[in-house]
Amino acid sequence: MTFINKLNAAWAANDSLLCVGLDPDMARLPPQFQSAPDGIYQFCTAIIDATADLACAFKPQIAYFAALAAEGQLERICAYLRDKYPHIPLILDSKRGDIGATAKQYACEAYDRYGADAVTVSPYMGSDSVEPYMEWRDRGVIVLCRTSNPGGSDLQFLDVNGRPLYQHVAQLVADKWNANGQCALVVGATFPEELAQVRAIVGDMPLLVPGIGAQGGDIVATVTAGKTGSGSGMMINSSRAILYATAAVGEDFAQAARRVASETRDAINAAR
Numbered sequence: 001m002t003f004i005n006k007l008n009a010a011w012a013a014n015d016s017l018l019c020v021g022l023d024p025d026m027a028r029l030p031p032q033f034q035s036a037p038d039g040i041y042q043f044c045t046a047i048i049d050a051t052a053d054l055a056c057a058f059k060p061q062i063a064y065f066a067a068l069a070a071e072g073q074l075e076r077i078c079a080y081l082r083d084k085y086p087h088i089p090l091i092l093d094s095k096r097g098d099i100g101a102t103a104k105q106y107a108c109e110a111y112d113r114y115g116a117d118a119v120t121v122s123p124y125m126g127s128d129s130v131e132p133y134m135e136w137r138d139r140g141v142i143v144l145c146r147t148s149n150p151g152g153s154d155l156q157f158l159d160v161n162g163r164p165l166y167q168h169v170a171q172l173v174a175d176k177w178n179a180n181g182q183c184a185l186v187v188g189a190t191f192p193e194e195l196a197q198v199r200a201i202v203g204d205m206p207l208l209v210p211g212i213g214a215q216g217g218d219i220v221a222t223v224t225a226g227k228t229g230s231g232s233g234m235m236i237n238s239s240r241a242i243l244y245a246t247a248a249v250g251e252d253f254a255q256a257a258r259r260v261a262s263e264t265r266d267a268i269n270a271a272r
């Protein structure tokens, strides 16, 4: 099944636009996982089990694993997801970008090593740096467009022939790079105005929208700006707010994650 078909099915099956981000920060894991040799795997799979019926996608961020030399645990987490929840898209967030020959290795890493349905990539190096990903015709390529961080404006807002650069990226992906029909764009929830601009440019193309939760993006503004005509079209990511949701002393971390994921999904749905 293609990435887009899988995403459409997951949106419908779980009635959810929520993407659960897997960013395991060792210092913030419950103590029992900090001391276990496969603690990251145990923590992430517990979060996955607690939220799988509430999510339209899972998105592990590779840096959190690579920094701890825990790629083996990431491989096992991806295998667990593919085995137990094959209907939920797995997005590897690695934001790669390099010359074609090297990009091909990054594509192998995402699609073959980790078995991801989609991968995040940077458009900065241009068309030949994203073409290798398209050789996997059924897999998703999620291109950075208008990122959620304040510094994203440094380059993405540069005026290019009367239009900000991020709009050129959106147009380029919609018109030229999406030959397989498996592209999506990253647009931050922290910038609803730009989200609406991108939606107007790309039609129904899916958008990966990080920035609610820990980064403070407003859910109602995000959904209003980014939804398609049918009230869908987004993978709205939250990582830390779900992973480290435990508020009350004694509350189980997985139950807390489920509670916040459920509240977030419901808040998103209320605004669709």
Ligand SMILES: O=C(O)c1cc(=O)[nH]c(=O)n1[C@@H]1O[C@H](COP(=O)(O)O)[C@@H](O)[C@H]1O
Pocket: 021, 023, 061, 093, 095, 120, 146, 147, 148, 149, 186, 187, 188, 210, 211, 212, 213, 214, 215, 237, 238, 239, 240, 241
């Ligand atoms: O591509 C991404 O996922 C991404 C793009 C972007 O513009 N901003 C952004 O925060 N992200 C990622 O989305 C996640 C956000 O995490 P929280 O802020 O904890 O919800 C992190 O894994 C970021 O690396």
